[in-house]
Amino acid sequence: MADYDAIIIGAGMSGLAAGIRLAMFDKRVVVLERHYVWGGLNSFYRFKGHQFDVGLHAMTNYAPRGAKGLPLSRLLKQLRIRHDELDLYEQGFSAVSFPGVKLRFSNDFELLRGEVARAFPRQVDGFDALSREVREFNELDLDAPQQDARPVVRRHITDPVLEDMIFCPLMYYGSAREHDMDWDQFVVMFKSIFFEGFSRPQQGVRHILKLLIDRYRKAGGELRLKTGVSRILTDGNRATGVELDNGETLTAETVLSSAGLMETGKLCGSAGLRPAIAGDLGSPAVVDKMSTTSAGGTPALPGKLSFTETISVLDRPAKNLGIEETIIFFSNTERFQYAQPADDVDTSSGVICMPGNFKLPAEPNDHLVRITNIANYDRWAALGNAGFQPASGAGLRPAPQALDETSAANAGGTPALPYYTAKQHWYERSCADVLGHIADFRPHVTLVDMFTPRTIRHYTGHEGGAVYGSPQKLRTGKTDVEGLYIIGTDQGFLGIIGAALSGISMANRWVLQKAPEPAA
Amino acid sequence: MTDDNIKQAIIGIIADIAPDEDTSNIDPAVRLRDQMDLDSMDFLDIVMELRKRYGVHVPDTDYQHLATLDSCVEYLRDKMAGKQLVS
Numbered sequence: 306m307a308d309y310d311a312i313i314i315g316a317g318m319s320g321l322a323a324g325i326r327l328a329m330f331d332k333r334v335v336v337l338e339r340h341y342v343w344g345g346l347n348s349f350y351r352f353k354g355h356q357f358d359v360g361l362h363a364m365t366n367y368a369p370r371g372a373k374g375l376p377l378s379r380l381l382k383q384l385r386i387r388h389d390e391l392d393l394y395e396q397g398f399s400a401v402s403f404p405g406v407k408l409r410f411s412n413d414f415e416l417l418r419g420e421v422a423r424a425f426p427r428q429v430d431g432f433d434a435l436s437r438e439v440r441e442f443n444e445l446d447l448d449a450p451q452q453d454a455r456p457v458v459r460r461h462i463t464d465p466v467l468e469d470m471i472f473c474p475l476m477y478y479g480s481a482r483e484h485d486m487d488w489d490q491f492v493v494m495f496k497s498i499f500f501e502g503f504s505r506p507q508q509g510v511r512h513i514l515k516l517l518i519d520r521y522r523k524a525g526g527e528l529r530l531k532t533g534v535s536r537i538l539t540d541g542n543r544a545t546g547v548e549l550d551n552g553e554t555l556t557a558e559t560v561l562s563s564a565g566l567m568e569t570g571k572l573c574g575s576a577g578l579r580p581a582i583a584g585d586l587g588s589p590a591v592v593d594k595m596s597t598t599s600a601g602g603t604p605a606l607p608g609k610l611s612f613t614e615t616i617s618v619l620d621r622p623a624k625n626l627g628i629e630e631t632i633i634f635f636s637n638t639e640r641f642q643y644a645q646p647a648d649d650v651d652t653s654s655g656v657i658c659m660p661g662n663f664k665l666p667a668e669p670n671d672h673l674v675r676i677t678n679i680a681n682y683d684r685w686a687a688l689g690n691a692g693f694q695p696a697s698g699a700g701l702r703p704a705p706q707a708l709d710e711t712s713a714a715n716a717g718g719t720p721a722l723p724y725y726t727a728k729q730h731w732y733e734r735s736c737a738d739v740l741g742h743i744a745d746f747r748p749h750v751t752l753v754d755m756f757t758p759r760t761i762r763h764y765t766g767h768e769g770g771a772v773y774g775s776p777q778k779l780r781t782g783k784t785d786v787e788g789l790y791i792i793g794t795d796q797g798f799l800g801i802i803g804a805a806l807s808g809i810s811m812a813n814r815w816v817l818q819k820a821p822e823p824a825a
Numbered sequence: 826m827t828d829d830n831i832k833q834a835i836i837g838i839i840a841d842i843a844p845d846e847d848t849s850n851i852d853p854a855v856r857l858r859d860q861m862d863l864d865s866m867d868f869l870d871i872v873m874e875l876r877k878r879y880g881v882h883v884p885d886t887d888y889q890h891l892a893t894l895d896s897c898v899e900y901l902r903d904k905m906a907g908k909q910l911v912s
């Protein structure tokens with residue numbers, strides 16, 4: 306008998322959710338995580354005495370308690386979590402901000418509709434038609450033919466600026482593709498952001514992760530941290546288990562991997578997925594349903610979209626500086642470019658998040674402004690390599706405008722490594738280039754952190770630091786290796802709620818619904 | 826197990842699956858789906874809980890018999906005979 310019914314690679318949102326489902330129904334399951342904390346792309350860390358979330362700006366897919374048939378309600382039932390346990394607080398309002406035009410939106414879709422009517426009066430009928438088409442599309446139908454989103458959107462929206470303003474948040478929060486999105490992914494993101502909306506727990510992502518870990522442990526699931534999988538073992542065309550970084554082997558009936566499509570292929574070595582996935586992407590025989598993209602043929606793997614994220618701690622709430630929005634998706638150019646930049650970072654567009662502007666019941670511990678920009682992994686990877694962490698005591702400085710005596714003293718110790726010099730440079734650019742959209746917060750910055758595509762690669766193992774994984778998604782989860790399934794980002798559902806639902810549905814489909822043994 | 830016990834067994838399972846639902850006023854003659862936010866994933870859970878708690882196996886083809894509380898009782902009466910209610 307195998308050691309486990311199922312081995313799950315990765316303790317991110319998808320791996321934990323899958324683990325809960327399996328443990329709940331008495332499957333012998335282990336979650337293996339290479340990092341020393343769980344959470345994956347959406348984890349948390351301590352930095353100079355402050356608690357930061359890695360990713361979380363907002364949880365998309367907000368649904369009030371008792372709402373029916375929405376992704377969040379589905380997730381809660383599948384994991385048997387009560388709505389109030391999530392401790393969610395809704396956004397105030399957010400905005401898409403382009404040169405000379407701004408569209409506000411909130412968890413009430415009517416706000417956005419009214420804003421479109423105000424700013425683009427001739428487009429509002431088209432916008433209504435687009436919303437209807439989105440509402441009626443069943444994004445869960447895995448057999449729907451693949452199509453690009455832009456042509457569909459252009460049937461309804463004829464103003465290219467409005468088109469880009471609609472795409473901007475949807476791409477930033479969930480597109481692994483450059484320039485366009487798959488239509489079904491567009492629908493998923495449109496519903497999750499514009500129809501459903503944003504919320505977050507007072508304590509951020511650690512609260513969600515703690516709930517998941519508690520559920521998993523209570524159901525009897527086993528979690529091994531600092532336990533990387535170096536190889537997926539196969540017998541002929543069947544996955545039989547894994548080999549760990551320390552050489553130990555574990556056997557299982559089923560392996561669910563959240564490491565990514567290409568990354569999982571590599572783990573199979575030459576005998577398994579690797580030639581299939583890394584080599585011959587176009588072949589339908591390889592994997593039973595990959596989404597293909599028509600724009601420019603088969604895109605190269607891994608995904609090209611990585612990000613930098615700057616975190617600035619302010620000495621006062623953003624509201625006190627007149628910044629009211631919860632999240633702003635901005636572009637400084639009229640046409641928005643969602644593509645890998647030629648430079649290290651493209652600061653001409655991005656996302657600005659003020660986590661303190663959710664309707665939180667209590668003041669947050671820190672007043673933060675977080676800025677996300679698209680970045681080029683290869684350029685960051687090529688920067689000087691001497692050590693990953695800066696020497697103790699050194700680190701990023703607030704932008705020059707914000708230098709006070711203490712930070713000026715700290716700044717003296719910053720090592721002149723190319724990587725850190727680049728970080729400092731791009732931190733300052735990133736802050737300077739949002740000032741068309743929010744008040745100048747730089748004089749109020751007391752502490753700064755920043756992560757780069759390299760950070761993402763280092764902590765989550767995703768090739769190319771690709772936050773949304775490969776542009777190729779494997780909707781059924783089924784690979785050409787029997788008993789090996791892809792969950793999470795590269796199965797096609799991403800974000801916190803999406804990834805968790807991915808883990809749940811794959812665990813249901815490939816483990817729990819597998820021919821049940823007759824009743825005892 | 827009495828018919829009432831069977832109803833309680835099902836309601837107990839639903840209360841665990843959907844902790845936000847009010848299970849105190851379920852009409853036994855009306856489809857469960859129409860009274861509560863239950864989808865096919867949730868019916869899978871009801872079936873799996875029946876197996877886990879009572880050792881009762883419900884094949885895919887019989888899911889339709891779980892549509893209402895009354896139909897559950899009809900369908901499960903023989904299968905649950907002699908079992909103890911698990912809370």
Ligand SMILES: Cc1cc2nc3c(=O)[nH]c(=O)nc-3n(C[C@H](O)[C@H](O)[C@H](O)COP(=O)(O)OP(=O)(O)OC[C@H]3O[C@@H](n4cnc5c(N)ncnc54)[C@H](O)[C@@H]3O)c2cc1C
Nearest residue numbers: 315317319339345346347360362363534793794800801804
């Ligand atoms: C900067 C940033 C901001 C974000 N903001 C938001 C947001 O505001 N809202 C939102 O909903 N989503 C956000 N996301 C996206 C969200 O975090 C992800 O979509 C989601 O967490 C993906 O979960 P996953 O389980 O698919 O993958 P992951 O989280 O990547 O989990 C995979 C896990 O597998 C582990 N692993 C990989 N290889 C191995 C191996 N060989 N052996 C053992 N373990 C391995 C990794 O360490 C990792 O923990 C953000 C992401 C980032 C990076």
